[in-house]
Amino acid sequence: MGLSTAPGGRVLEKAGKILLVGPPNVGKSVFFSRLTNIHVISSNYTGTTVSFMEGIYRAGKARYTIVDVPGTYSLMATSPAEEVAVSFLREGPDAVLFILNAADLEGSVKLALEVMAYQVPIVFALNLVDVAERKGIHVSHAVLERELGAPVIPTVAVRGRGIDALRRALDALLEKKRAVTSYFTGLEGIVGSQSALWERARAIAKRAASRADRRISFLDRLGEAMLRPWPGVPLALLILAASLGIVAGGGELLRKKLLLPLVSGTIVPFFERFITSLNLHPLLESVLIGNYGFFRIGFEWIVALVMPYVLLFQVQFAFLEDSGVLPRLAVLFDGIMRKLGVQGGSLIQMFLGFGCAVPAIIATRAATTKKERLMVTAMICFAIPCTSQTGALLTLLTAYSPWLVAAVAGVGAVVLICVSAILGRAIKGRVDPLVLEVPNLLMPEPRSYFKKLLARLRQFLAEAEGPMLIAVLFAAILSESGLLERIGHALRPVVSGWLGLPEGAVMSLILGIIRREMSVAPLMELQLTARQMFVGAVVSLLYLPCVSVFGIIAKEFNAKTAIVISASTTATALLVGGALNHLITLFERVF
């Protein structure tokens, strides 16, 4: 899910390349983080939407670029990721480090055979030997070495076991720089046929692996239990509730106990004293530090309102992602998602959308059809609030009553169902059913977990900081110059007449364009009634996607799609918000 895009293809021209290849869920990223230094970048392969990570590997004095090739199940070049993997192999790398899965030898050997057909210098890591042992599978790396004709190093990468031996084997391979004739003969006849490759892989796996009965470990039992509706569904709901609790509760705690006192007790007063001491023009002074001044709301909104939620969302999501929990949710809820016209895998992207719609929309690249991609993207834009917006909404609504949260969530769910029903009929094409390998449940490895977390947060700051600062500056100028009052007056029929909100709420609608969560922040400054809070929250939830989301839709699809989605979300927000306002007002009058 790399977001930053380096000039495509650049990595291919660099000399000295090592490819890290393996099937999905084999722990490739753990090898990557163990073998490279801290400076890793995420790039897009030229002309594709496939992103990969690259980093530097030191072998003695020589430096090589390690490329973490996207994990695939085969090299038939039928998906963009497979095409990229094939292109990398065709470029003639200095070495290939192939990660075998000891717990699924057959599957990973099958892919290894496809890689070896490219006649590349290769060394194997036999990873997850601990997972295999706990399942009672013993793999002889000596037999495997003989069968594959290349070095095989047993590893448990998450604990760093075997990494040194692997480095030595890799360095030896790089030093020899021998021209590879063929490690493995007789592949020519079978490379084109997946079933022939599977047969050969099965034969190799059979010779190298032996099984013994083992008591099933706790993690495996938990992994199995999470796949059964009982107790899987309650567990899944518990996990979702816990992650919401961590983000919302933890965010609130961070905000109230740490950030808000810090911001309003120390940072803002400091700027207040500093700016007033400069004796600036009164207008400039109020733009900088007035009630809506840049330095006041900048810190209050960005540091105290947005950051804690973003941080905690990433903390829990990266954990769920690395542990193998998410595919289980996809399996359990595939039936429901199918009724919504998509499939279980889309759930993961929508969950990611609760963090931020931008990476979620990028993640929809995994969809196999255009219709699925478009549907999931639209569903995220309409009814999935991003993390800082969720935090802001919760802060706003729980101040009045938790029931308001449930009511707003209910409205969001109804809109989501309607959107999926309409799009399912309106968009031509089909959505492919779920086909998903369920990985073993794993305890995430701290090192690669933190590396990933750091990269994600850096990415968020790089992408969101600019728009957020612009939103704050915009807000400061609009309100402190009196312009807001005039716009509010002009939009009075909509904001006050139709939505029943105070004029000041117009700030919400304007700022929401720049950053989604910024549409909630101004509502907190107003003294709203319960009805106004509810309507304001619904409008903010359904309101148009922010500039960054607009940009990513335009980039990933086209400008027309971005405009259509923005226009329809805005229309829906105003329509639903206004209708609810009038309904509730009517209700209040009658009773």
Next chain:
Amino acid sequence: MTGRDLYAAPEGRMYRVVRVPDVKILRSLGIFPGAVVLKKKRYRLGGPVLVELAARQIALGKDVARSILVKEEA
């Protein structure tokens, strides 16, 4: 009739795959004519089918499971 579809086949038994639809990822995952799978579970309410083959667990959506033909393995 050489077999029945994987979606309708009873749970908890081994099946030999007879025919698969033209979905590339199925072959990449090892589901092709001749492969032997254990049908572990079918999820209710239009949910997927969970199969096990070798050491892999694979979830197959209802629509794809319905188009995979299998024969019970003795």
